[in-house]
Amino acid sequence: MFGDHIIFGTLLAGSLCLHLVSTDTCPAGAMPGLPGIPGFPGRDGRDGVKGEKGNPGIPIKPYEVIKKGEKGEPGIKGRPGKRGHNGEDGIRGPLGPPGEPGDPGNSEGSSSPLQSAFSVSRATRSLPEPNAVIRFSTIITNVNGHFNATLGKFICKIPGTYYFVFHASSKEKNLCVILMHDDKKIVNFCDHMQRNSQQVSSGGLAVYLKENEKVWLVTNSYNGLFAEGRKADSVFSGFLIHAH
Template sequence: MLHHCFLVIGALLSLAIPLLVAMETCPASGMPGMPGIPGMPGKDGRDGDKGDKGQSGTPWDGSRGPQKGEKGESGEMGWPGKRGQSGETGVSGLPGTHGNPGAPGDPGTAGVQLKAAFSVARGTNEYPDKSSVIRFTNVITNLNDDYNTETGRFRCRVPGTYFFVFHASLEDRLCVLMKLDNNLLTPFCDHRRNRRQVTSGSLAVYLSRDQEVWLETKDYRGMRGKPAGYSIFSGFLLHSH
């Protein structure tokens, strides 16, 4: 069987070889055939050779972030901010040097300025007017005329502490107000209706220069100035300031 197959193959080859030779020597006279079907894609080629080394880049300055630009122009001044908290008190500085001595003052009259006293009596038998300043017209002592017999007021010339006292002879009820520049210091009132009685009152007051003190009546004004019993108003400086 196998031998028979070889014989068939040999016969076919003997017929095919002359035909192939004829096709090579004689041009074909028929039409071209249809293009064949594209073949399958080929495999990737081998890696190429390593390229040449590239040129060097720009030198690096070592910074990690963006480069600092040039300084810009100053902006406009903003609105003032709120006041901050006060800081701690600083340490006291060293004492300064002594200044030069001052010029001598003008000559004074200390012996006269430190003296102030008056004592005046009411020289009339008439009652004083209601709600008015009580005038004492008879002068017993009046240094530098600090008590004015026309106005009935004492004007302070030497600032300091003064002591004022009055003694009143009366035959009727009396209410006396001691005032300082229209401000009431204290009232002294005696509402008993006895015949020929006396009353008094006193007060220590600090006065500034040009302040005034006086006695003034209120509702009752039974103060007289008979020769047998005078009504007296006095004041003097205790201590100057």
């Protein structure tokens, strides 16, 4: 308000001066008015446009050159990554050189004495005697003659492991076939028949034999073993698996 009074006084004095000039009574050297009060600060202007990139700085001392730091210590080994896909097969390489000659082969061929095998068949409709050796009259195979047809028994001449098997036809009567080893029963195969039926039974097992030990077949009261020409056969076989 004080400022308003000063401005008003100044304007009033000026008006009086002008009036005196018009009447030629205003003094020639009038006194200037008082300075006005400073105005309030203005608001900041808008940001200017970004300037161009400056030149690189220089070292503190002109003669010093920026040096590269020393290599740091290796970091800790990371975990293995996932297994990648298999690559394509490469080109097949050239053939290698021939290998060294092998050891000589075993001279035991087809003419070796360490062979033993037989197959015999029963060519009769007559039933075998109960609890007696089953006789096989027809010799099919008898390598080195180790099956004695007269006794109906196989006699071991080569100690080792043998495999024995039989195929027996039976008709309208039960059948039990017992494999004997030096008067000891090893195994008993039985087949119980129905009336007016006919079938074939079989059995086999491996046996270790010493020299001159014997193997044969017997029946008991179930002795329905028979042969009927081409319609049915009963066969007993054995062969050496491994000599000891």
